[in-house]
Amino acid sequence: xxxxxxxxxxxxxxxxxxxxxxxxxxxxxxxxxxxxxxxxxxxxxxxxxxxxxxxxxxxxxxxxxxxxxxxxxxxxxxxxxxxxxxxxxxxxxxxxxxxxxxxxxxxxxxxxxxxxxxxxxxxxxxxxxxxxxxxxxxxxxxxxxxxxxxxxxxxxxxxxxxxxxxxxxxxxxxxxxxxxxxxxxxxxxxxxxxxxxxxxxxxxxxxxxxxxxxxxxxxxxxxxxxxxxxxxxxxxxxxxxxxxxxxxxxxxxxxxxxxxxxxxxxxxxxxxxxxxxxxxxxxxxxxxxxxxxxxxxxxxxxxxxxxxxxxxxxxxxxxxxxxxxxxxxxxxxxxxxxxxxxxxxxxxxxxxxxxxxxxxxxxxxxxxxxxxxxxxxxxxxxxxxxxxxxxxxxxxxxxxxxxxxxxxxxxxxxxxxxxxxxxxxxxxxxxxxxxxxxxxxxxxxxxxxxxxxxxxxxxxxxxxxxxxxxxxxxxxxxxxxxxxxxxxxxxxxxxxxxxxxxxxxxxxxxxxxxxxxxxxxxxxxxxxxxxxxxxxxxxxxxxxxxxxxxxxxxxxxxxxxxxxxxxxxxxxxxxxxxxxxxxxxxxxxxxxxxxxxxxxxxxxxxxxxxxxxxxxxxxxxxxxxxxxxxxxxxxxxxxxxxxxx
Numbered sequence: 001x002x003x004x005x006x007x008x009x010x011x012x013x014x015x016x017x018x019x020x021x022x023x024x025x026x027x028x029x030x031x032x033x034x035x036x037x038x039x040x041x042x043x044x045x046x047x048x049x050x051x052x053x054x055x056x057x058x059x060x061x062x063x064x065x066x067x068x069x070x071x072x073x074x075x076x077x078x079x080x081x082x083x084x085x086x087x088x089x090x091x092x093x094x095x096x097x098x099x100x101x102x103x104x105x106x107x108x109x110x111x112x113x114x115x116x117x118x119x120x121x122x123x124x125x126x127x128x129x130x131x132x133x134x135x136x137x138x139x140x141x142x143x144x145x146x147x148x149x150x151x152x153x154x155x156x157x158x159x160x161x162x163x164x165x166x167x168x169x170x171x172x173x174x175x176x177x178x179x180x181x182x183x184x185x186x187x188x189x190x191x192x193x194x195x196x197x198x199x200x201x202x203x204x205x206x207x208x209x210x211x212x213x214x215x216x217x218x219x220x221x222x223x224x225x226x227x228x229x230x231x232x233x234x235x236x237x238x239x240x241x242x243x244x245x246x247x248x249x250x251x252x253x254x255x256x257x258x259x260x261x262x263x264x265x266x267x268x269x270x271x272x273x274x275x276x277x278x279x280x281x282x283x284x285x286x287x288x289x290x291x292x293x294x295x296x297x298x299x300x301x302x303x304x305x306x307x308x309x310x311x312x313x314x315x316x317x318x319x320x321x322x323x324x325x326x327x328x329x330x331x332x333x334x335x336x337x338x339x340x341x342x343x344x345x346x347x348x349x350x351x352x353x354x355x356x357x358x359x360x361x362x363x364x365x366x367x368x369x370x371x372x373x374x375x376x377x378x379x380x381x382x383x384x385x386x387x388x389x390x391x392x393x394x395x396x397x398x399x400x401x402x403x404x405x406x407x408x409x410x411x412x413x414x415x416x417x418x419x420x421x422x423x424x425x426x427x428x429x430x431x432x433x434x435x436x437x438x439x440x441x442x443x444x445x446x447x448x449x450x451x452x453x454x455x456x457x458x459x460x461x462x463x464x465x466x467x468x469x470x471x472x473x474x475x476x477x478x479x480x481x482x483x484x485x486x487x488x489x490x491x492x493x494x495x496x497x498x499x500x501x502x503x504x505x506x507x508x509x510x511x512x513x514x515x516x517x518x519x520x521x522x523x524x525x526x527x528x529x530x531x532x533x534x535x536x537x538x539x540x541x542x543x544x545x546x547x548x549x550x551x552x553x554x555x556x557x558x559x560x561x562x563x564x565x566x567x568x569x570x571x572x573x574x575x576x577x578x579x580x581x582x583x584x585x586x587x588x589x590x591x592x593x594x595x596x597x598x599x600x601x602x603x604x605x606x607x608x609x610x611x612x613x614x615x616x617x618x619x620x621x622x623x624x625x626x627x628x629x630x631x632x633x634x635x636x637x638x639x640x641x642x643x644x645x
Contacts, residue, residue, distance in 0.1 A: 097123045100152035102186035107148070110182055116141035118296040123149050126270060131291040133284055134272040141413075142242070143179045146270045150214070150238045151183055156190040159211025161231065163238040164263070166219055166256065168246040170196035175410055176242060177216040190214070195231075197221045205230055219247060219255035226262055236263050244273040244280055253279055260287050306423040309457035310433040310443060318406060318434055319350055321459050325404070325432060326356060326384075327468050328460040333377060333399035336386045337418050339407040347406060348386040358384035389414055395421055405433040408442050412449035432457070466522045473512075473521075551585040552600035556620040559592045564615055569596060572620070576613040577606045595625055 094107055094115055115123065118136050125132050126149035136142050150163050165180075167173040177194035184190045193212035195204045197220055204221075208230050215222075215231070225231035239260075241247070247256055260283075269288050273280050284291060313321045322336070336351075336358075338344055344360035351358035359373050359382045376382045378397050387395075389409070403422045409415050415433075423429030433454065435443050447453055460468075480486065493507055558564050566587045573596070574581060585597025610622045 092120050094148075097148075098127045098152070099123070099148055100187075103148055103151045103183055106183050106185045106187075107144075109185065112144070116145075118142050118294060119145045119148070121294045121296075122146065122270075125292040125294070126150070126268065127152065129268060131268060131288040132270045132294060133288065133291045134270065134294045134296070135276060136272060136274065136294070136296040142272050143176055144183065146240050146242075146272070147176070147180050147183050150240075151180070151187060151190070154190070154213055154238070156187050156213060158235075159191075159213070160235040161208075161212060161215050161233060162235060163214045163240070164222070164233060164236055164259075165214070165216040165240040165242060166222065166247065166259065167216065167242045168218065168250055168252065170198060170218055171410065172243060173216050173218055177214075180214050180216065184214075192216065195221050195225060219252040219259060222259055223255055226259070233263050236267055239263055239267055239269045241269070241271045241273075241283070244271050244283065245275050245277060248277065248279040256283070305427070306419055306429045306431050308419065308431045308433070308452070308454050310435050310454045311457050311459055312437065313434045313459075315436055319347070321434065322347075322351075322404065322406065323354055324460040324465050326351075327465050329402060329430070329432075331401035331430065333380075333383045333397065334385070334402040334404060335395070335400055335418075335421050336384060336404045336406050337409075338386060338388065339409075341388060343407070344386045344388060348384075351384055351386070356384055357382045358386060361385055361387045363388065389418065397421075398427070400429070401427075402430045402432065405431070408433060408435055408439050408446075410442060412446045415446050416450060462524065469521065548585060548597075550600055551597040553625040554596050554598050555623050555625040556594050556596060556615075557592075558615045558618050558620055559590045559594050561592055562616045562618055564589065564594070568615055569594060572613055572615045573598070573610065573622075577602075577610045579606065 092115060094104055094112065097115065097120075099107075118134060119141050122132055122134055122142070122145040126146065132146075134142055134145065146165075154162050165173075165176055167176055173194050173196045177192050180192040184192065191207075191210070191212040192214045193204070193207040193216070195208075195215060195217035197218060204225070208215075208225065217225075222231065226233070241256065244256075247253075269291075271280070271284060271288065271291070311321060326334075336347060338347055341362040341364055344362045348358045348360035359376065361370055361373050365373075373382070373385070374395065374397065377385050378399065380399070386406075400422045403419050405415065405418060409418065419429070419431035422431065433443070443454065493504070496502065496507060497504055556569070558569075566589070569587060569589075570581060570584055573579060574584075579598070583599055586595075587597070588595040607622070610620065613620050613622070
């Protein structure tokens with residue numbers, strides 16, 4: 001930070017709102033028919049040594065503090081990091097777990113050093129061929145715990161679907177698919193395909209037709225493909241139920257059972273759940289064979305010396321919000337976290353255009369340049385670092401007083417890791433989080449895992465920003481009065497004043513305006529967000545319901561309290577009475593009876609058949625309606641009141 005700029009440097013200029021950054025770094029891969037791994041020389045995996053697996057559950061504690069060590073494994077945007085350091089004494093290394101060399105190389109590329117607790121306990125069991133039940137919270141690194149052994153044992157030369165991962169939500173399915181894509185970066189011809197509701201069937205069908213060794217999907221869409229015959233699980237070797245308790249809570253129990261019934265009997269199953277409700281125990285007993293139980297106790301927490309606030313901001317307003325905070329917040333240096341490598345460059349460029357000393361850092365930047373950038377952050381040459389999670393892994397710079405989550409992380413552990421970059425060595429720090437209206441569930445997840453309620457902050461107003469700009473301008477004048485070369489420029493100004501008869505104040509104002517290079521000094525309110533106006537639809541007149549002379553109204557003894565619907569009524573009467581659906585007219589369902597329009601002249605054979613018809617276990621007692629609706633109009637039933645004359 002320069003002497004003339006005691007806070008975040010520069011005098012930012014109002015600019016149009018920024019375009020929204022990509023939601024998920026590998027999103028392009030996720031929506032393509034398949035996530036193709038980058039071709040690399042194939043390395044045949046050596047057979048893993050069988051590992052002894054204890055019969056008792058493995059229980060491990062995994063404290064996660066503001067300084068993660070070892071780094072928790074969680075799905076993050078792919079980036080290249082330095083080679084993994086050797087494991088500390090007493091801690092296993094990934095190289096000790098029998099992992100395929102190409103998968104091990106991918107883990108090194110993304111910066112994973114030592115396995116987390118659940119990874120160290122789960123990977124050997126899965127490599128040995130055992131079924132696994134993992135009890136762990138979100139963010140403990142369980143995705144890598146099952147993805148790494150599956151990728152180590154899968155056959156990429158076969159296009160058959162060999163691994164199926166079931167996830168309760170499309171967001172989690174995409175997250176898991178992206179993680180598989182990163183860990184398989186050096187496996188040739190391996191394809192990962194996410195299938196979930198809300199995306200194009202065509203893309204998914206093309207991907208399945210070409211062949212995908214790993215399929216990650218939500219239960220509903222997986223069943224759709226099974227019923228269509230487009231997903232073949234006959235050669236399935238590995239099945240993973242991720243967040244199994246959430247799937248059951250969301251009503252997917254029957255869907256999961258349906259999918260499991262379509263899989264081969266002999267397969268390796270891994271089930272991960274935060275809790276162990278009866279439904280999970282039932283699934284475990286029915287479909288897993290002598291599973292190894294792994295329990296991870298997560299103690300995720302954030303440092304007390306870090307002030308945490310969040311701001312609800314729409315995507316187009318994020319850049320404007322960041323500019324306001326940079327001008328008003330009192331601090332030294334800052335890290336701005338985004339999800340994608342592209343976003344680091346875009347945000348850094350827009351910050352530089354506003355007068356801030358900012359630089360980007362991501363996995364595509366050469367290591368030498370990254371080290372030079374961090375050195376500049378340390379010595380004050382730059383004050384804002386825009387980074388992805390992986391690129392900032394292990395970053396420790398004393399100057400960092402603020403961390404801004406420009407894009408909210410999908411994983412609470414990533415949030416803990418991010419804000420741990422500030423408040424180091426007992427110093428105080430500030431963590432700011434941007435949340436769009438559609439990302440409230442991610443905020444709730446962070447608060448639940450960190451056991452800490454974040455306070456909603458108010459963005460600085462235009463008046464606050466302008467007051468700060470004026471104050472900084474005055475301070476810059478004071479600092480310049482004692483700067484080298486002041487006397488020379490004073491003589492030049494005096495000469496100009498004498499020769500042109502211009503007041504000194506006008507000359508000073510002209511010089512200040514010249515220094516702005518045509519940019520506006522004071523911020524103005526941005527234009528309101530445009531709302532899409534829906535064209536007014538002309539009101540359509542509802543045509544009167546056609547009546548048929550050949551129909552009569554019949555009364556049946558089942559209604560709403562019997563939980564019947566029009567479909568069940570039509571189905572029962574048509575099937576039992578030999579009627580066609582065109583024989584039915586209007587159906588009115590009351591509390592304890594229903595009115596059905598049927599042919600006026602029903603045959604004796606039809607009436608005889610309908611005498612024994614039941615709906616929801618109740619005899620329908622089909623009879624012509626005699627206009628007894630008035631009886632049911634009274635709350636207590638009974639006879640209608642006599643009309644007074």
